[in-house]
Structure formats: structure tokens, C-alpha cells
Amino acid sequence: MAPTSGLFSQDFQSIPLTGVAVHAVGQGPALKVTVAHHYRNDEPQAVEAVYSFPLPEEAAVCGFEVELGGQTLKGGIADREKSLEEYDEALGRGVAAYLLDQDRPNVFTAYVGNLKPQEEVLVRISYVAVLTWLPDGFQLIIPMVVSPRYFTAQQIRTLDPAELLHLTPPAVQGPLPYGFILTLDLELPGPLAGVECPSHPFSWEINGTRLKGALAGQAAMDQDFVLNLKLEQRHQPFCCRARAVDGSSVVLLGFHPDLPAGLPRDPLEVIFLVDCSGSMAGESAAQARNALELCLRALEATDRFNIVAFGSEYHRLFRTSRPFNQANLEEASRFVATLRGHLGGTEIYPPLKACLDQVLPKGHTRKIILLTDGEVANEADLITLVRHRPLHGAIYPVGLGRGPNAHLIRSLARASGGAAEFVHPQARLEPVMVRLMEKVASPAFHPVSIDWDGLTPELQSPRALPPLHVGERLWALARFDGQAPQRVTVRLELPGGDPLVRPLEPVRFTGEAAQVLPLMLAREFLRELEDEYQSGPAAGNRKAYQALRRRILEISKNFGILSSLTSFLVAPERPGAEPSEVVMRRVPVVLTRGWGGLESAYFPLQPGAPPHPSSYILEDAYPSWRYGFRKKALWRRDRVERLCLDFKIVTPPPLDPQEHDFRRLIQEQHAEGWWSLNEWLAEQVQTDMETLVTLAQKLPLLPPTASQAVATLSALYLLHTRFADRHDQWRLSAAKAERWLETLKISLPLITPDCLSWLENALSGQPGPCQAGDEQ
């Protein structure tokens, strides 16, 4: 039997991967990234390294090069199965060969075959992508982890074993001898106002619109790299044209419309679908609870809502959605406080289907907010489910944790006409959730159409333009083989409003970035085809399915980008090579930091029940898992981990007082928008209850309403002064409170330094606008 246990030896001497280097170069929103894997064989025999790693789901993988003995060998694209046969045949003849597969749009596997003893090889993978667009800037996410996934019982029976193995690389907790370094050189569309890297120690320098930066040394690959870039000025619409190598033109359009003010808000049915599977235990579950608390308070009295917690099974807060009022809000808050990573596996399909298939309350629009890390392997089934129910509810997934499955999260949003968000545990959750709730609550532009100067593009992505939400940008790519459009007109329809029509003139895009556009278009187009292909052949439509397959292969080969049906292969001839035995080494990966599934992901919910059938996959991926499912065995496993793998339990730091007070203030807001008067609130505005009660007594209102008005004004004063810098986190709460005050004919005067005199002014009816962030 071939020895494979060497991977898990304590000193990790047998891991052939020695390091990863990432270099990203950007121009405008376009990005070209090179990921270099350095391998060295320290064993006395020839080895084959098999390494599964993540790349962004939107990445167009366009380059695969191998540097060996001073020679650079470029890889070519070919059919996936044929490539493997050639690769295997090369290894059988004793020559080196290198293969790159796409297992999921965001998970790839490299086969580095026939590394002779002491041989070193550098494998370079290049991809193009775009920076993730944010309303105030951009976000760069470089995935670093392939987190353990949950497989449904059906998948265990039907998935190809190699696919399972690719998706579950051996995972260890604790340090590995390899890590990654990262360098960046970005030329941005405008000057930067701020740079934030919540994931890693990162140093940078800004020169005008150029950002150069690097990681402070080698970092462990236990979480994704996240960089938030805030621009000084807001995004401008842009339209650029690039000429591809084959003479065709590719046009890229980016447009961020403002939503007209004063639009009526439709009553919503908001269903919060919360992942409580084992992998969420710990910081991801805490993120989900905080997110829920914030979102709930952004609902309006006309809305209905429900919360569904899911794992191996699912539990609804209410049997059907209920109106948003204080009693239901309090019940929901109690339910939210109980949510943990306590429900075992990650069966998203049944609760999602149940939510989509529920009868929609009359006069309401359904929105589903999905809080999850997305660590499942049945993405295709879920995307198909949503695609087949286009009018049953838009999904707004929020990716939580340090390595969420971006492919699932983005695909569900795209397929349902919703919008996706990601929150790193060390980034601020509140602004993201406020942004999300604005998208949920505001009407979207729909339909969206583009007039390409009367021309019909050869390829366009997205093929069907999705609804455009507030705070989102329209992003479209099109290819023209002949004449290119000189003028592009965007038309956005708004329910109950005038259409927004915006003509744009494409500007010429030159330089290396121009080569990125055709590849980005091909990748986006391929992704849509692959989503369709993964859904499987429709009944009686096998011919169309085969045609789809041919189309994927054609685009992948013509553009030289990787797809699910193709592989990159480098198989150089080495005359005189002698066949020799080659031992496979699967490269272990570090378990995602904060991943909570070790204790519970596959554990039975009922004592005595058999474990989930996919537990054995985790056992294969995670060697110490095999100690079993009994409590004693768990204790033993835990002990072994701590001794051998330097296992550390990280407890979250306590909230700082400012954060604590802010959260309390937001959470004490009543469903209708007002606050109750209490000692704590009086203390926060540096006065006492008696003074505030006296103020309330002077008002020509009934006693409870009068004290609520005083309390609400006090809370708003606090938000505008002490928490002024968190305007992006409280603007929805404040807007709701102001609407409630308006019903009492109370408006906010300009903020003054003295709270009491300001309160008196407000209550005496002195008019005057209050602007966000106004201070003394």
C-alpha cells in the first residue's frame, strides 16, 4: 500500500508545498492576480502533490505556468478527462506533468506530478477579476481557505469520490510549515480616503490614486484576505471599450444610480433564514445574532416577518409570518438569543424551499435574508431551486465567518434578483447590515435595459439584466465582432416613477487592463452557462444539454480560461525518462480560523441516533476525527489536538463600553420607532429621570406618549452627538424615530451643545433641520 500518512506526521516534513505568493496588479476596477505555489520534494522518492485551494468565484483563470530548472512551461486548455489521461500517462512514463482542475467556481485542484527527490518547482496560476464594488469604494477579497463542507446524504451516494476528495483536503488545526505572502499594486479610479484590512496585518503607501501594499511577513492561510478601500469621491458612471486580440471590441459598463427620494415603501414579508449548523458555532453565530437584532429593528409596522433557524432540521419562530409589532419583536429577540451553531449539519434546501413555497401575504413583497457561511456542497441544487421560482422571493445572503462560500452566496443573490453581502468577523457588522436593509426595503429598478447603439452583441453578460437595488451598481459586458457602439444608453424603470435614462460614451481602454475585459466577459458568460449546465438536463431536452456542454467547451478553449469541463495541462517531453514509482501526497490545509464545526457539524441531534453519513468524509479529511462520537472519545480527541497541534481556544474580547452603549441604545428602540424613558437613558444624556419626566409633563400629550417623545429625542441627541461617527450604522433607526416624531408634529432643531436646552427647543416646536453628523 502506498504510504499516505506522512502528510500528518508531527513535523510535517513530507508536505511538498513550501509557500504561496500572491501578487495583484490593478487598473481601475480590473485586477490581474498571480498566485505562485512553490513545491519542493524533500523525500527520497518521487512524489505527486495534490493541492486543493480557493480562488475568487468570479476569477477568470487564464494562465497556468510551471517554472522548472530555469525553464518556463506554459499550460494549455483541454477537455478535463482527456487532460487527466494525458497527465496520468506522462507520469506512467516517468516524466513530469502538471494539471489544474476547477472543482467549483471557487475551488481548484493542482496536480504536480513526478517531483523527483530534492526537485523544486514553481507553479504560477493567473486570473483576472474585478474589485468588488461597494457604494463608497471597493473591496478586495483573496480567498485563502477551503472550509470543510457539509454533504447531504444523497450527495454521498451520487457525487464522484474524487470530487469529494478535492472539496475536502486534509485539514489540520494549528500551524503548517507553509504560509502566504501578498503584494499589491493598484491604480484606482480616484483618490483614497481610507484603507482597512480587517483580516491581516497589512502595510501600505498611497501615492495619489495608487496604492502599494504588502502583508507584514508570511501569514497563516487560515482566513481570507480582505481589504476595504474607501474612495474620497463617489463612483462615477463609466463605459469603456477595449479591443481584443482577435479584433473584436468589448465594452464594459458600470453605473450606480441614485434612487429618487420620497418613493413609497411597499409592505414587506421578511424571512430571516439563519444557519445554525455546527460550522457556525462561535464567532459566526455571534455575528448572525447581532445582524438579526439590527435587521429586525429596521422593519416597519406594515411589514410581516419570521425567523427560521436551520441545521440538520429547521425551526420556525412563528408558523407563518407575523406583523412587526413590539410583542412579536420581543418574542423574536428571545428566539434570537438562543441561536447557536447547535443544529448539526447544513441542510439549506428544505427550509429554503419551504420559505419560497409559502403563500405570500396579500399586498406584500417577499424578501429572504439568509445568514450563513455557505459551507455546503450542493450549490447547484440550491441555485436550481431558486432559478425555478423566480417570483417567490428575492434572497439577500450574508456571508459570515472567515472563509464563507462566496460562490453559493453570490449565486443565490444573482439567481433570485437579490443582493449579497460579506462581513468578516473583525469588520464592523452594523454598516453592512444597514446597507443590506436599505437594499431590502427600497424598490429596485426593474426592468433594466441597455441600448448598445442599436447593435446586438455577440456575447453579453449578464444575459438577462437583473433588478438593480439601491447601493448596487449595474455592471455589464458585451462583445461586438464588427462595429463597436459609439454611444450606450442605459434605461432603468422604477415602479411608480419615471424611467431613468442615461446615455454614456465609451472611452478607449488601453494597456494591459484592456486585455482583461474580454476574459472577464468570457468568464461571466461561462459562469451563467455552467450554472445552467449544473442544473442537469431538463426532461426530454438532452440535446440542448449537450449543446450547452459544447458551448462551455468552446468558450473555455477559445478564450483560454478554465471551466468545470476543462483543465490546464503542462506535460513536457523528457526524452530518456525512466518509469518510476510516484507517491501521491495530498497537501493539508489549515482549518479555517473560527470554524465551529469540529464539535457538532455531523453529530446527531438526538442522543443515540446514528451519525450523519457524511461524517466519514470529515474523518478522512480530519484525521483525529476518527476517535469517534462518544463523549469520552471527544475528550480524548480534544486532548490529542491540544498536545500535538498547539490547539488554542480563543475567547472573544469583551465589548468596549462605547460599543456596549451603542448596541443597547439601538436594541432598546421600540418596534414603532420610539424609546422608553429610563434611568440609563437619562444618565447617557447627563441628566436624571426627574428632569426628563418634568419635561414630559409640560407637553400637551398623554403621559405615556409624552415620556416616549422625550426619551426618543434624548436617544436621537445621543446618536447625533456621542455616536455621530457611526451615522452609517444608525441612520435607519433614526429615520424611523423621526417618522414617529413627525406624527406628533415634533421636528428636530439643529444640535446644540447643551442637551436639555436642545430638548426644550425640540419640544417647544422650534423648527429647524437636523443634519446627520451635526455636532456642537
Add this chain to the structure above:
Amino acid sequence: MAKIEYNLGELADKAQVSRRTVRFYIALGLISPPLGRGRGRHYTDTHLQEILTVRRLQARGVSLGQIQRHGDVRSLESSLAEPPPPELQIHLATRITLEPGVLLEFDHDTCGRTPTEMQDIARRCREALTPGERKT
């Protein structure tokens, strides 16, 4: 005549797994390595049977790690083989108590009586059992 030598693609297609799966199984020592060297490498029906055995074991929830530790897939499968469950026999019958300790049974497979007929027979039996009328 059945072909007894396969290349990697043929073997994978026959076993209905991917080519990558065959290679993984070999690397993990779950199935035998190919015969021959270099361009002459090939597989036989033995490899095919080994793959099918691993798939059966996986379908039963046995992990690759367990199979790997055991070494021989065939002996592992035999050791796990459970006696076939006893054949279920369904026997439908109607029983009517005539008097304590005396039961009348109608076998549904062989007796084609209706419930009314069964009740009628039971009534007549009870009459036959009535003291004083018992015949010797």
C-alpha cells in the same frame, strides 16, 4: 470475448467513476496499482471488482480511512457482511373467540369468506358449543 485489459479511461467508464477517482484509489492503496510499466500500463477485471467493492463499502458508510487501514477491500466487505434479514411472511387471518379458550380462525389466503359469512359460521359454532346441545 470480453476484453480483459483496460486503460485508465475504459476502467473508469466501466466502474462509473471519474479517472481521478481511480488514481486516488490507487494512491490511497484501496485498489491495486496498474499492471505493466510506462506506455504498457493497464488494468484488468480485478481492478474493476476492487473499485466496485470500495464503492459498495462507501455506500454503506465505511470511510476511505477505514478501508485504507484494513488493507484488503474484499476481506473487509466479507467481514462486514451481515446475515440476510429473515424473509418476512405476511399472514392475514381473522380470529373470532367462540368462548374462553376456543378460537375460530379464517385464513385469508385460502378462505374466501366474507365478514358476514364468517360471523354466521361463528354464530353456528357457538350454537354447536352450547351445553346441552353438545353431541357426543
